[in-house]
Each structure stands twice: as structure tokens, then as C-alpha cells.
Amino acid sequence: MQNYTLLEPGASAIAFENEGAGGDIVIVCEHASRLVPEKLGDLGLDAATLESHIAWDPGAFELSRHLSASLDAALCYQRFSRLVYDCNRPxxxxxxxxEKSELFDIPGNKNISEAERRARINEIYLPFSEGLSEVLSFRKASGRQTVLVTVHSFTPIYFGKKREVEIGLLHDSDSRLADAMLSEFARRDQRYVVMRNQPYGPEDGVTHTLLEHGIANGIPNVMIEVRNDLLSSAQQRTSVATYLSALIEKGVSAVRAEQDS
Structure with missing residues (x-):
């Protein structure tokens, strides 16, 4: 097979912030960036498309940083666009x-060679997945409890249809944390429209990180989706982060109490 290298020497697909955090939570943002490696050019897309939601989750990284600070949580994120490789997919x-995202064809992803495909897996997906696994394994070896929270955003209009949900709490077979957060939501002011497994669910193939790193390790986990028009300004992001921080904290406390009972 022809040798093919995607990234420049020293470049990494995974990055961390607040690694020494004292809290139990590890936040993961798989769609934090719209950066495309220089070798792939613009993937055949114009600048506006590369800035749109198909290339990344607008506002998700900033929200993740807010949550990392308020929850004293470690943050792990992907440094390249999901159009290069979506790290929430096996x-x-x-x-x-x-090759296509919503209404957009991705020319740079069509008819790529097996060597190019393998490079994206080896240089993007595997370092990201293995890096996250190392963090979780280190915490376990250190006797630390861990909760996995992944953070995403979604577009208000999808295939021409308006989405009413504002915040989705997603889970796969382990619903403990999502259940607890939804119970807490029912007890507090409901300024946002919060729903279970919306606008996506396990049947859409979006729970890979939860399955691979949460459920496989017996770690309580939840995937948070926020409609990206609620993350447009710093004030909005702060408001959403404050609201979610309370839900997460109460949810984690409820799950821990149940584990200890």
C-alpha cells in the first residue's frame, strides 16, 4: 500500500485543557474545530461552507470551556474538522x-484511496480515541471516580425543518446520568426546551464515544446537544453553561447517591 501521511510532523489530533482538574468530570468535545490539515486544502468547499455547522459544532468548544471552568473538569477536544474525520464515529x-453532509457534497472525501483513508484513521481517530482512553485509565489507576460528558451543538434548521428542541440530553444503554439530569430539569425553571435523545438518538449512530469510553468502562455518561443559535454570543454561552452546570452537578450527585445506597 502506498505510504501517505496526512499531518505535519508534531501535529496532534487531540488536545487537553485543565488536565489537573480536581473534579470527577471529563468533558469531551469531538467537533470543537473547523481546521482542515493543509494537505487536504479546502476539501473542495468554499469558505462559508467550511465555517458552517457541517464542518464543526459552532459554540460547542466555548461552551465546553465554560463547563470545564465551572465544574473543575478536565477537557479533551479534537483539533481538526469532523469533515476530515468524525471522532464520534468508528x-x-x-x-x-x-462524502455528503446534510445538503452538501464533500468533494475532498469522495473516491479517496485506501492509504488516505487509513491515514485519517491512524492520525486523527486513533490518537484521539487512545488519548482519551489514557486519561480515563490514568484516573482509574489513581483511584479517581469519573463521569464522561460530551458536548455538541446542532443547527436550528435541518433539511429545511425547524427544530423546536433547544437542549438534548442523549444516552445509549446507560441512561443513569441523563435520567437524573432530566429529573432535575423537571424541578427547576424550564427556560429551555430540554428533551431526551433529541435531535438525535442512538439509532443515528451518535453515541460512539459514550459506548467506547463510557459504557465499556462502567462510567456514568451523557451527551449534551445545544441548539447553536443559543451559543451565538458570550452572554448566551454563559447562560447556557450556568444552567447546564447545575443540571450536571445535581445529576452526578444523584447517580453517586444511588451507587452508594
């Missing part, structure tokens, strides 16, 4: 290197 998934 290598066997066709959507891991999407």
Missing part, C-alpha cells in the same frame, strides 16, 4: 469520513 461507519 472507522467502519460511512459517516466517519462523510
Amino acid at each position: 472507522p467502519e461507519a460511512g459517516s466517519a469520513i462523510a
Whole structure:
């Protein structure tokens, strides 16, 4: 097979902030960036498309940083666009290197060679997945409890249809944390429209990180989706982060209490 290298020497697909955090939570933001490696150019897309939601989750990284600070949580994020490789998808998934996203064709992802595909897996997905695994393994070896929270944003209009949900709390087979957060939501002011497994659910293939790093390790986990028009300004992001921090804290406390009972 022809040798092919995607990233420049020293470049990494994974990055961390607040690694020494004292809290139990590890926040993951798989779609934090719209950066495309220089070798791939613009993937055949114009600048506006590369800034749109198909390339990343607008506002999700800033929200993750807010949550990391308020919860004293470690933050792990992907440094390249999900159009290069979607780290919330396993290598066997066709959507891991999407040839089309919503209404947009991705020319740079069509008819790529097996060497190019393998480079994206080896240089993007595997370092990200293995890096997150190392963090979780280190915490376990250190006797620390861990809760996994992944953070995403979604577009208000999808295939021409308006989405009413504002915040989605997603889970796969382990619903403990989502259940507890939804129970807490029912007890407090409901300024946002919060729903379970919306606008996506396990059937859409979006729970890979939860399955691979949460459920496989017996770690309480939840995926948070926030409609990106609620993350447009710093004030909005602060408001959403404050609201979510309270739900997460109460949810984690409820799950811990149940574990200890």
C-alpha cells in the first residue's frame, strides 16, 4: 500500500485543557474545530461552507470551556474538522469520513484511496480515541471516580425543518446520568426546551464515544446537544453553561447517591 501521511510532523489530533482538574468530570468535545490539515486544502468547499455547522459544532468548544471552568473538569477536544474525520464515529461507519453532509457534497472525501483513508484513521481517530482512553485509565489507576460528558451543538434548521428542541440530553444503554439530569430539569425553571435523545438518538449512530469510553468502562455518561443559535454570543454561552452546570452537578450527585445506597 502506498505510504501517505496526512499531518505535519508534531501535529496532534487531540488536545487537553485543565488536565489537573480536581473534579470527577471529563468533558469531551469531538467537533470543537473547523481546521482542515493543509494537505487536504479546502476539501473542495468554499469558505462559508467550511465555517458552517457541517464542518464543526459552532459554540460547542466555548461552551465546553465554560463547563470545564465551572465544574473543575478536565477537557479533551479534537483539533481538526469532523469533515476530515468524525471522532464520534468508528472507522467502519460511512459517516466517519462523510462524502455528503446534510445538503452538501464533500468533494475532498469522495473516491479517496485506501492509504488516505487509513491515514485519517491512524492520525486523527486513533490518537484521539487512545488519548482519551489514557486519561480515563490514568484516573482509574489513581483511584479517581469519573463521569464522561460530551458536548455538541446542532443547527436550528435541518433539511429545511425547524427544530423546536433547544437542549438534548442523549444516552445509549446507560441512561443513569441523563435520567437524573432530566429529573432535575423537571424541578427547576424550564427556560429551555430540554428533551431526551433529541435531535438525535442512538439509532443515528451518535453515541460512539459514550459506548467506547463510557459504557465499556462502567462510567456514568451523557451527551449534551445545544441548539447553536443559543451559543451565538458570550452572554448566551454563559447562560447556557450556568444552567447546564447545575443540571450536571445535581445529576452526578444523584447517580453517586444511588451507587452508594
